[in-house]
Amino acid sequence: xxxxxxxxxxxxxxxxxxxxxxxxxxxxxxxxxxxxxxxxxxxxxxxxxxxxxxxxxxxxxxxxxxxxxxxxxxxxxxxxxxxxxxxxxxxxxxxxxxxxxxxxxxxxxxxxxxxxxxxxxxxxxxxxxxxxxxxxxxxxxxxxxxxxxxxxxxxxxxxxxxxxxxxxxxxxxxxxxxxxxxxxxxxxxxxxxxxxxxxxxxxxxxxxxxxxxxxxxxxxxxxxxxxxxxxxxxxxxxxxxxxxxxxxxxxxxxxxxxxxxxxxxxxxxxx
Amino acid sequence: xxxxxxxxxxxxxxxxxxxxxxxxxxxxxxxxxxxxxxxxxxxxxxxxxxxxxxxxxxxxxxxxxxxxxxxxxxxxxxxxxxxxxxxxxxxxxxxxxxxxxxxxxxxxxxxxxxxxxxxxxxxxxxxxxxxxxxxxxxxxxxxxxxxxxxxxxxxxxxxxxxxxxxxxxxxxxxxxxxxxxxxxxxxxxxxxxxxxxxxxxxxxxxxxxxxxxxxxxxxxxxxxxxxxxxxxxxxxxxxxxxxxxxxxxxxxxxxxxxxxxxxxxxxxxxxxxxxxxxxxxxx
Amino acid sequence: xxxxxxxxxxxxxxxxxxxxxxxxxxxxxxxxxxxxxxxxxxxxxxxxxxxxxxxxxxxxxxxxxxxxxxxxxxxxxxxxxxxxxxxxxxxxxxxxxxxxxxxxxxxxxxxxxxxxxxxxxxxxxxxxxxxxxxxxxxxxxxxxxxxxxxxxxxxxxxxxxxxxxxxxxxxxxxxxxxxxxxxxxxxxxxxxxxxxxxxxxxxxxxxxxxxxxxxxxxxxxxxxxxxxxxxxxxxxxxxxxxxxxxxxxxxxxxxxxxxxxxxxxxxxxxxxxxxxxxxxxxxxxxxxxxxxxxxxxxxxxxxxxxxxxxxxxxxxxxxxxxxxxxxxxxxxxxxxxxxxxxxxxxxxxxxxxxxxxxxxxxxxxxxxxxxxxxxxxxxxxxxxxxxxxxxxxxxxxxxxxxxx
Numbered sequence: 001x002x003x004x005x006x007x008x009x010x011x012x013x014x015x016x017x018x019x020x021x022x023x024x025x026x027x028x029x030x031x032x033x034x035x036x037x038x039x040x041x042x043x044x045x046x047x048x049x050x051x052x053x054x055x056x057x058x059x060x061x062x063x064x065x066x067x068x069x070x071x072x073x074x075x076x077x078x079x080x081x082x083x084x085x086x087x088x089x090x091x092x093x094x095x096x097x098x099x100x101x102x103x104x105x106x107x108x109x110x111x112x113x114x115x116x117x118x119x120x121x122x123x124x125x126x127x128x129x130x131x132x133x134x135x136x137x138x139x140x141x142x143x144x145x146x147x148x149x150x151x152x153x154x155x156x157x158x159x160x161x162x163x164x165x166x167x168x169x170x171x172x173x174x175x176x177x178x179x180x181x182x183x184x185x186x187x188x189x190x191x192x193x194x195x196x197x198x199x200x201x202x203x204x205x206x207x208x209x210x211x212x213x214x215x216x217x218x219x220x221x222x223x224x225x226x227x228x229x230x231x232x233x234x235x236x237x238x239x240x241x242x243x244x245x246x247x248x249x250x251x252x253x254x255x256x257x258x259x260x261x262x263x264x265x266x267x268x269x270x271x
Numbered sequence: 272x273x274x275x276x277x278x279x280x281x282x283x284x285x286x287x288x289x290x291x292x293x294x295x296x297x298x299x300x301x302x303x304x305x306x307x308x309x310x311x312x313x314x315x316x317x318x319x320x321x322x323x324x325x326x327x328x329x330x331x332x333x334x335x336x337x338x339x340x341x342x343x344x345x346x347x348x349x350x351x352x353x354x355x356x357x358x359x360x361x362x363x364x365x366x367x368x369x370x371x372x373x374x375x376x377x378x379x380x381x382x383x384x385x386x387x388x389x390x391x392x393x394x395x396x397x398x399x400x401x402x403x404x405x406x407x408x409x410x411x412x413x414x415x416x417x418x419x420x421x422x423x424x425x426x427x428x429x430x431x432x433x434x435x436x437x438x439x440x441x442x443x444x445x446x447x448x449x450x451x452x453x454x455x456x457x458x459x460x461x462x463x464x465x466x467x468x469x470x471x472x473x474x475x476x477x478x479x480x481x482x483x484x485x486x487x488x489x490x491x492x493x494x495x496x497x498x499x500x501x502x503x504x505x506x507x508x509x510x511x512x513x514x515x516x517x518x519x520x521x522x523x524x525x526x527x528x529x530x531x532x533x534x535x536x537x538x539x540x541x542x543x544x545x546x547x548x549x550x551x552x553x554x
Numbered sequence: 555x556x557x558x559x560x561x562x563x564x565x566x567x568x569x570x571x572x573x574x575x576x577x578x579x580x581x582x583x584x585x586x587x588x589x590x591x592x593x594x595x596x597x598x599x600x601x602x603x604x605x606x607x608x609x610x611x612x613x614x615x616x617x618x619x620x621x622x623x624x625x626x627x628x629x630x631x632x633x634x635x636x637x638x639x640x641x642x643x644x645x646x647x648x649x650x651x652x653x654x655x656x657x658x659x660x661x662x663x664x665x666x667x668x669x670x671x672x673x674x675x676x677x678x679x680x681x682x683x684x685x686x687x688x689x690x691x692x693x694x695x696x697x698x699x700x701x702x703x704x705x706x707x708x709x710x711x712x713x714x715x716x717x718x719x720x721x722x723x724x725x726x727x728x729x730x731x732x733x734x735x736x737x738x739x740x741x742x743x744x745x746x747x748x749x750x751x752x753x754x755x756x757x758x759x760x761x762x763x764x765x766x767x768x769x770x771x772x773x774x775x776x777x778x779x780x781x782x783x784x785x786x787x788x789x790x791x792x793x794x795x796x797x798x799x800x801x802x803x804x805x806x807x808x809x810x811x812x813x814x815x816x817x818x819x820x821x822x823x824x825x826x827x828x829x830x831x832x833x834x835x836x837x838x839x840x841x842x843x844x845x846x847x848x849x850x851x852x853x854x855x856x857x858x859x860x861x862x863x864x865x866x867x868x869x870x871x872x873x874x875x876x877x878x879x880x881x882x883x884x885x886x887x888x889x890x891x892x893x894x895x896x897x898x899x900x901x902x903x904x905x906x907x908x909x910x911x912x913x914x915x916x917x918x919x920x921x922x923x924x925x926x927x928x929x930x931x932x933x934x935x936x937x938x939x940x941x942x943x944x945x946x947x948x949x950x951x952x953x954x955x956x957x958x
Binding site for chain 3: 174
């Protein structure tokens, strides 16, 4: 009896699910998807978009397991993830939906305003532990990082730490919001977030990737004129097999209306 | 120091302790209530969230929690009550029953995140339900199961054996005895257990983290394979995610208050029923 | 009449079977959960140390045959840069990753589905005696001058005694649970140390000193507080406790083990108070009266007679409190900073087992070593709570055997 009920319920579930798109993954991309889903649903009320966070790794793992339709990611798909998809006979498609300047943030009371790539590497791998070593006051450096599921965590490791591992025992925050909060409360803190999460409660430092010749602050202009060194694309990944299901939504996010949302949220459009 | 003095000092310390602890507990409650009350209005309860979770309301999260609670108990309540009936009324005192009882006691103390771990790998991945109301309800149901079994067993134990003997002596079958005599007598206690587990299930976050919870839905779930928002997860999201954490803070206070109200109402209701029952029995 | 009786009997039997069936289902489900957890977890020890699906390759002339996980990590973190530091020939280690291949060869030179990749990689390795290549097995380099380093499976001692938890480190992930286990125990035990005297004090106050009216008002209210969801406590901790502790104790960070302990203590208080109070009130009236009649003051009666009598009940309260603390996930995750490091101070960030599972489960590919390592963490939690609930049972049973 109970099985029958479940079965019946399951049937209605399937029937209703035809136009549902599940988007899962990066916390960095979350604001875009949230807003886009809202606007998209207004004109396409038969399409049901579901947005879930967790981190790029979570989204891509779900894509491999087949429990999401679109994986949102703030890093490129890893070779091993691609391999897993290939093994199960699936081909993945990648769409760049926006650009983001990865900002390094510190407490507003901190006098340090600029850091080189080498200094950042030293700080996050645990070689530099005091702000006075990089021109600040005598204060312990408290690096905050994201959880390992974060695409930002992986991107930062690859491009700023030259693939070295983070210092062991780094503080790991589950989401960008708590990073901002912790950095705004902690004097010696340093962390990294996507451009959309920057606000006045924290201070973004200018970074130099040419050994201190030029320092650039993270901003929309500096990303557009290509002077900011840590710029990354934000992606949607989906399976070629389910292209029909997600096409309408993907087209929307790439349309002028969708790209306007990208800008409103605080990222850089891809045009 | 003489006896009287040491007694005076000790009692003073205990009184102070009592006052401090009660104050701490109430200040937490008060903090949430004061900050939350400002936010709660009809719009907050009936609208979808908007603008990066800083405006609008928490309607889909309320509905999601409602669905999850109903779904989980739809599965756990009948199974739990029937299992308890079996162990109490039918099974003897053999090792099987003893093992089951030990296992349920154990299961009751297993941390909720372990249920999440199990639910995600079995329901979401192996059985391919995906992140869905079905997977979430089953996971929460497993969590509620031992609670329901235990309270039902206690309720059945509380029914005096003379009732059963009298009924059987009058020629009633065992089924009749159970359905007409034992169950009605035990019902209020069983219902109390049900209400308590509603309170527990609606406040759990860890088991739904990987089985059903969605960050944002611009629509309500329409089938058991849909994801849903839920109040506890929504509070977690409001507290840790969001592009403007300061702006979404009021929403978080409001959500916390709604969550507390639901849970406390359930617990109060259970206490109320139990009290009524105790009075009735002592008459 | 006869017919009715038969129907009734059939109904009776059916019900019995149905109930037996559901009892069996429950039993099976519980056993199944346990077995499921442990089999998934145990599979970890069949996984290789090197990241799943990958292997390390060197030039055939290289005398090194195997690298320990620690050595591998140091090499890839550029802490070891010369082969002679680990017993090889003098020469700077040149690290090569699969992504580097795509910068050496354009994709169209690699053929369809990278069919030519293994051969090209073989050529690359042949050119450089000092190379250390980290490559997927699927594209294992071909050639006579290629040597794969011997990789061991993860050992139980690496897991249970390991001091580093870096589950996504490449090329060698570290699954050492010591920091997590110690972090969990530290947070829970400190929480108990804070909560126990407070809880016991309140319990004594409620059961011995408070008027009946006060008790009847306070006890249910305190019990109600036990039902507040942990995420609400976590939110409170995040907003109030973390900044308050940082400011009042002048700590560099507010997210510490102590913050978690304090929050857990607050959460465990209602349970401890309620159970301990029940135990104290169960002391027979005759014993109190005997003590008072012999001239003892009320205070002497409490700490010489009532508390010793209720000892097992109080112990049960302690055990239940610690049980709740060990498994707590959300609240702890929100306030302790989650740094996976061996704890040496309570004013330092720690990562607990439940928080680790909650933070990492979503990204761990099903069936991979990381996933299995998280399941083993679940097993450790399961065993912890089992020990706790069994000892609680034994403690509360002991009381029944007392001759009083």
